[in-house]
Amino acid sequence: MSFKLSIVSPERILFEDEVVSLVVPGGEGYLGILSNHAPLISTLKVGEIKFRDRNNKELWMATSGGFIEVSNNKATILADTAEFVHEIDHGRAMKELERAEGLLNMDLSSTDRELAKHSREKAKNRLEIIKKHK
Numbered sequence: 001m002s003f004k005l006s007i008v009s010p011e012r013i014l015f016e017d018e019v020v021s022l023v024v025p026g027g028e029g030y031l032g033i034l035s036n037h038a039p040l041i042s043t044l045k046v047g048e049i050k051f052r053d054r055n056n057k058e059l060w061m062a063t064s065g066g067f068i069e070v071s072n073n074k075a076t077i078l079a080d081t082a083e084f085v086h087e088i089d090h091g092r093a094m095k096e097l098e099r100a101e102g103l104l105n106m107d108l109s110s111t112d113r114e115l116a117k118h119s120r121e122k123a124k125n126r127l128e129i130i131k132k133h134k
Helices: 090-104 110-133
Strands: 003-008 013-026 029-033 039-044 045-052 059-062 067-073 075-079 083-084
Touching: 013 059, 013 075, 013 083, 029 075, 045 110, 059 110, 090 110
Parallel strands: 003 075
Antiparallel strands: 003 013, 013 029, 013 039, 013 045, 039 067, 045 059, 059 083, 067 075
16 A cells, blocks of 8 residues: 655655655654554654655655655655755765864854754764665
């Protein structure tokens, strides 16, 4: 049994098709979604989106957060950013990590410190996903 999955970011539609399973990094922990799941709205945190398409092929994405809504056998992910594992640029992710860590060694306002921590978390997530799946 399958359900419709839509993954969109401000820049583009990343995926829109039927899937048989979905796992997302919910605000309170990872959530597993299958066909006919109960209605749900949740925040997403930095982490990995994993799903199986109709052909049972497993796909992985890195996300920096957002929201998910599940209702009427459809899941919609509104991602702040998301990219498939094959789209992640290792060199760019390393530079982002180095930049964030450099900023965290500076005297920053609390807001700038939180932004730098989030940038570091996103970069580490991207690097972990590359290591795990490439």
